[in-house]
Amino acid sequence: xxxxxxxxxxxxxxxxxxxxxxxxxxxxxxxxxxxxxxxxxxxxxxxxxxxxxxxxxxxxxxxxxxxxxxxxxxxxxxxxxxxxx
Amino acid sequence: xxxxxxxxxxxxxxxxxxxxxxxxxxxxxxxxxxxxxxxxxxxxxxxxxxxxxxxxxxxxxxxxxxxxxxxxxxxxxxxxxxxxxxxxxxxxxxxxxxxxxxxxxxxxxxxxxxxxxxxxxxxxxxxxxxxxxxxxxxxxxxxxxxxxxxxxxxxxxxxxxxxxxxxxxxxxxxxxxxxxxxxxxxxxxxxxxxxxxxxxxxxxxxxxxxxxxxxxxxxxxxxxxxxxxxxxxxxxxxxxxxxxxxxxxxxxxxxxxxxxxxxxxxxxxxxxxxxxxxxxxxxxxxxxxxxxxxxxxxxxxxxxxxxxxxxxxxxxxxxxxxxxxxxxxxxxxxxxxxxxxxxxxxxxxxxxxxxxxxxxxxxxxxxxxxxxxxxxxxxxxxxxxxxxxxxxxxxxxxxxxxxxxxxxxxxxxxxxxxxxxxxxxxxxxxxxxxxxxxxxxxxxxxxxxxxxxxxxxxxxxxxxxxxxxxxxxxxxxxxxxxxxxxxxxxxxxxxxxxxxxxxxxxxxxxxxxxxxxxxxxxxxxxxxxxxxxxxxxxxxxxxxxxxxxxxxxxxxxxxxx
Numbered sequence: 001x002x003x004x005x006x007x008x009x010x011x012x013x014x015x016x017x018x019x020x021x022x023x024x025x026x027x028x029x030x031x032x033x034x035x036x037x038x039x040x041x042x043x044x045x046x047x048x049x050x051x052x053x054x055x056x057x058x059x060x061x062x063x064x065x066x067x068x069x070x071x072x073x074x075x076x077x078x079x080x081x082x083x084x085x
Numbered sequence: 086x087x088x089x090x091x092x093x094x095x096x097x098x099x100x101x102x103x104x105x106x107x108x109x110x111x112x113x114x115x116x117x118x119x120x121x122x123x124x125x126x127x128x129x130x131x132x133x134x135x136x137x138x139x140x141x142x143x144x145x146x147x148x149x150x151x152x153x154x155x156x157x158x159x160x161x162x163x164x165x166x167x168x169x170x171x172x173x174x175x176x177x178x179x180x181x182x183x184x185x186x187x188x189x190x191x192x193x194x195x196x197x198x199x200x201x202x203x204x205x206x207x208x209x210x211x212x213x214x215x216x217x218x219x220x221x222x223x224x225x226x227x228x229x230x231x232x233x234x235x236x237x238x239x240x241x242x243x244x245x246x247x248x249x250x251x252x253x254x255x256x257x258x259x260x261x262x263x264x265x266x267x268x269x270x271x272x273x274x275x276x277x278x279x280x281x282x283x284x285x286x287x288x289x290x291x292x293x294x295x296x297x298x299x300x301x302x303x304x305x306x307x308x309x310x311x312x313x314x315x316x317x318x319x320x321x322x323x324x325x326x327x328x329x330x331x332x333x334x335x336x337x338x339x340x341x342x343x344x345x346x347x348x349x350x351x352x353x354x355x356x357x358x359x360x361x362x363x364x365x366x367x368x369x370x371x372x373x374x375x376x377x378x379x380x381x382x383x384x385x386x387x388x389x390x391x392x393x394x395x396x397x398x399x400x401x402x403x404x405x406x407x408x409x410x411x412x413x414x415x416x417x418x419x420x421x422x423x424x425x426x427x428x429x430x431x432x433x434x435x436x437x438x439x440x441x442x443x444x445x446x447x448x449x450x451x452x453x454x455x456x457x458x459x460x461x462x463x464x465x466x467x468x469x470x471x472x473x474x475x476x477x478x479x480x481x482x483x484x485x486x487x488x489x490x491x492x493x494x495x496x497x498x499x500x501x502x503x504x505x506x507x508x509x510x511x512x513x514x515x516x517x518x519x520x521x522x523x524x525x526x527x528x529x530x531x532x533x534x535x536x537x538x539x540x541x542x543x544x545x546x547x548x549x550x551x552x553x554x555x556x557x558x559x560x561x562x563x564x565x566x567x568x569x570x571x572x573x574x575x576x577x578x579x580x581x582x583x584x585x586x587x588x589x590x591x592x593x594x595x596x597x598x599x600x601x602x603x604x605x606x607x608x609x610x611x612x613x614x615x616x617x618x619x620x621x622x623x624x625x626x627x628x629x630x631x632x633x634x635x636x637x638x639x640x641x642x643x644x645x646x
């Protein structure tokens with residue numbers, strides 16, 4: 001429970017930070033100098049981070065849009081799906 | 086220019102005006118100004134229908150109509166040049182003052198001003214060197230402003246959520262980019278269509294960069310990109326020239342969103358590459374820089390997840406092993422207790438005896454103590470102490486006294502010796518000797534005197550033993566006459582004679598009645614005691630015989646002696 005509540009910040013993290021923290025966690029766990037209870041908390045956080053990263057990675061899809069330039073030529077008047085492929 | 090007025094050139098021109106020339110040649114006919122100007126115009130245009138001129142751009146004016154007016158010049162001459170709107174849009178570079186160009190076109194005149202001018206069809210920089218020189222100067226200027234400084238470079242997002250691409254919406258470049266994006270990491274891409282070549286390219290590209298920045302991060306309509314790629318395919322220096330434009334450089338500099346520039350090929354460098362946050366060698370390269378490879382990330386993530394689990398398991402396993410090892414060393418619980426239990430048993434066993442023991446011991450002690458606790462013991466003790474005190478007291482007193490006397494003796498001794506040493510005492514001693522002698526003499530004399538005195542005493546005692554007083558003391562009375570004559574015999578007494586009876590202590594005066602027995606003896610007392618004789622008479626009425634009875638005169642007396 002405590003672990004779950006302490007991982008609330010993860011969904012807001014960007015991928016890079018999440019991955020970096022996951023790396024740190026793994027290194028810390030692997031170094032072995034973590035107290036047993038902490039190790040479980042840390043592991044759970046690592047899992048949460050991994051899931052978060054996974055989600056970010058899997059959610060990715062290509063979506064291409066094209067700005068319709070306004071009459072002044074420098075402002076966006078709208079967007080339209082691009083046919084480019 | 087002299088050619089313009091060369092008759093031979095004119096004649097070589099097979100036009101219909103030949104008849105006019107012939108007519109004028111002979112009669113010098115009058116020509117209106119317009120006529121002449123038009124002839125001239127025609128002549129010039131015919132003669133210079135195609136020219137290629139190299140010169141430095143002087144004053145450059147882009148009219149609102151879209152026509153471009155430029156003065157081409159060298160160090161001695163100036164040539165007014167016009168480029169019509171249609172051609173201007175095709176210019177591969179932005180005409181600017183100082184740039185040496187090669188212009189192609191024809192010559193014409195402007196009769197209204199008595200001018201001749203060049204109508205340029207095309208214009209290009211006069212070789213790379215000229216452009217490069219211009220570029221260098223501009224680069225120096227912008228660099229001096231700090232636009233290229235590394236501290237302005239922004240970090241690119243690790244995974245951009247939305248990539249904005251400013252480029253031509255048609256053509257290979259955007260296709261390459263999208264292809265690479267899909268391949269590496271499918272991402273939302275927003276394209277800002279822009280001309281990437283020609284007179285308006287710079288303006289549109291700069292507008293695209295600004296336009297992306299102008300999108301609010303909160304906008305629901307548009308997704309504001311978190312990375313911009315400005316891309317263009319390869320081309321000539323002139324083709325890429327818009328990307329040297331100051332407007333683009335400033336737009337990129339001012340962009341809050343990180344910008345990757347990908348213009349031309351790797352060997353082509355434009356000013357946008359200096360100001361952008363990252364320079365990609367190609368548009369494809371821009372996509373590679375912009376995005377990590379998703380598959381790799383997934384692999385990394387999975388690997389990390391697996392390591393995470395393994396690390397935890399290994400850690401737990403390690404803990405378990407450690408626990409086992411420690412647990413194995415843990416002594417058995419009952420063995421911990423056994424010892425204590427044994428001790429408890431022993432102690433418990435002994436406890437009963439010990440209690441009795443203690444009670445007995447205490448009782449005996451109590452009895453001993455109680456036995457001794459009697460008044461006599463107290464008194465004895467008191468006495469003992471009193472005695473001790475007294476002994477000590479007397480010893481102390483004695484010791485003190487002895488001490489005092491010792492000291493006083495010593496003092497006396499010392500004093501005596503001291504006195505003895507005193508010369509004055511010599512005299513004293515002698516005096517003492519004298520006194521001693523005197524004393525002894527006195528004593529001796531006194532002894533003699535006392536001896537004599539004693540003798541005298543004994544004589545006295547002897548004397549007194551023979552005195553009548555001793556006889557009186559034994560109860561005899563001495564009878565005397567008033568004149569003191571001793572009366573020894575009763576016969577000597579006359580009647581009514583006054584006699585004195587001497588007792589040992591006093592005398593009594595009486596009157597004898599020997600010769601007148603009828604007569605009541607009258608005792609005549611002394612004057613002071615007239616009654617006494619009466620009494621005495623009464624009392625002595627019988628004893629007078631006795632009284633009178635004379636003591637054994639001689640014999641008695643003789644005995645006394």
